[in-house]
Amino acid sequence: MKNEPILIIGKNGKTGSRVDLRLRSLGYETRAVSRSTSPVFDWENSATWQTAIKGARVAYVTYHPDLALPQAEDRIKEFVKLARENGLEHIVLLSGRGEDGALRAENALKESGITWNIVRCSWFNQNFSESFMLQGILAGELVLPEADTLEPFIDADDIADVVVATLTEPGHKNRLYELTGPQALNFAQCVNEISEALSRPIKYTTVPVEDYIHALREQGESKDIQSLIHLLFTVVFDGRNSNVMPGVEEALNRQPTDFKSYIQKTIESGVWDDVLQKVSA
Ligand SMILES: NC(=O)c1ccc[n+]([C@@H]2O[C@H](COP(=O)([O-])OP(=O)(O)OC[C@H]3O[C@@H](n4cnc5c(N)ncnc54)[C@H](OP(=O)(O)O)[C@@H]3O)[C@@H](O)[C@H]2O)c1
Numbered sequence: 001m002k003n004e005p006i007l008i009i010g011k012n013g014k015t016g017s018r019v020d021l022r023l024r025s026l027g028y029e030t031r032a033v034s035r036s037t038s039p040v041f042d043w044e045n046s047a048t049w050q051t052a053i054k055g056a057r058v059a060y061v062t063y064h065p066d067l068a069l070p071q072a073e074d075r076i077k078e079f080v081k082l083a084r085e086n087g088l089e090h091i092v093l094l095s096g097r098g099e100d101g102a103l104r105a106e107n108a109l110k111e112s113g114i115t116w117n118i119v120r121c122s123w124f125n126q127n128f129s130e131s132f133m134l135q136g137i138l139a140g141e142l143v144l145p146e147a148d149t150l151e152p153f154i155d156a157d158d159i160a161d162v163v164v165a166t167l168t169e170p171g172h173k174n175r176l177y178e179l180t181g182p183q184a185l186n187f188a189q190c191v192n193e194i195s196e197a198l199s200r201p202i203k204y205t206t207v208p209v210e211d212y213i214h215a216l217r218e219q220g221e222s223k224d225i226q227s228l229i230h231l232l233f234t235v236v237f238d239g240r241n242s243n244v245m246p247g248v249e250e251a252l253n254r255q256p257t258d259f260k261s262y263i264q265k266t267i268e269s270g271v272w273d274d275v276l277q278k279v280s281a
Contacts, residue, residue, distance in 0.1 A: 005031035010062030014126045018160035053086045068099035076105040080112035095120040098240040117166040118176040125262040126156045138274045145209035145233040150242040152180035155257035162251040177247035197263045209233045
């Protein structure tokens with residue numbers, strides 16, 4: 001088993017990179033792929049999929065940009081069919097909470113005949129440090145569409161620990177783990193906590209969602225990203241995902257990382273150093 005590569009789709013992603021690191025440090029061979037790897041794996045080009053799959057029996061799959069988008073269901077259906085035909089026996093799928101599209105993609109995997117795990121997650125802490133909110137944190141003003149919804153942000157390190165458990169340990173097959181952090185916070189509270197920990201004011205500004213989408217369009221963001229942000233802030237952020245879930249404890253027998261611990265380790269990682277330099281300047 002350790003000699004067969006574990007396929008990871010999303011090598012450079014927030015979770016794929018962490019899963020890859022953990023598996024390799026445990027002695028597993030991995031084949032972590034994305035558009036910039038060899039072999040190439042591109043969700044937009046199904047001709048690239050088979051080479052990536054061949055020879056692997058187990059896979060961690062992250063879809064890009066998001067399972068909530070309408071095309072995701074068909075892509076996941078096509079992928080799991082090809083995976084089964086090419087000898088994949090178990091797939092762990094990263095999913096999102098409260099999204100109809102994600103639910104349809106999850107069902108496509110469950111009905112595929114391959115054994116599965118669904119790791120269904122709340123918003124990631126790392127959106128503030130490795131994704132679209134980083135720039136605002138560094139700039140000292142985070143601008144977002146209006147939303148005071150409470151979200152129990154989950155840490156990507158916890159997600160990776162759960163994924164690795166499902167890929168390598170017995171007793172997890174065909175289980176859905178719904179992962180959240182231990183406490184729900186709104187964006188204003190998150191920004192406030194980050195700002196206090198960095199000892200630097202960071203403003204949280206909200207704009208109507210249409211204005212935000214307009215700005216994304218001006219910046220040349222893809223239509224997919226525009227639709228995704230629209231869907232998240234007009235539909236998914238209606239409070240349906242505010243409840244805390246016990247998925248981390250169910251899978252790992254420990255509590256999830258809290259937001260303060262996330263902030264501390266992120267400060268130590270240096271990713272917010274620009275902010276720190278501005279403070280000391
Ligand atoms: N962020 C959240 O809060 C959140 C919450 C719940 C669920 N999710 C789910 O998380 C998934 C994303 O996982 P993640 O956050 O670990 O990854 P990620 O950080 O979004 O992955 C980014 C990587 O995806 C690769 N990529 C971009 N386009 C691609 C394509 N067409 N084909 C293949 N790879 C492509 C890029 O690498 P290359 O440039 O090398 O291709 C990029 O570095 C989504 O399905 C989303 O639904 C996210």
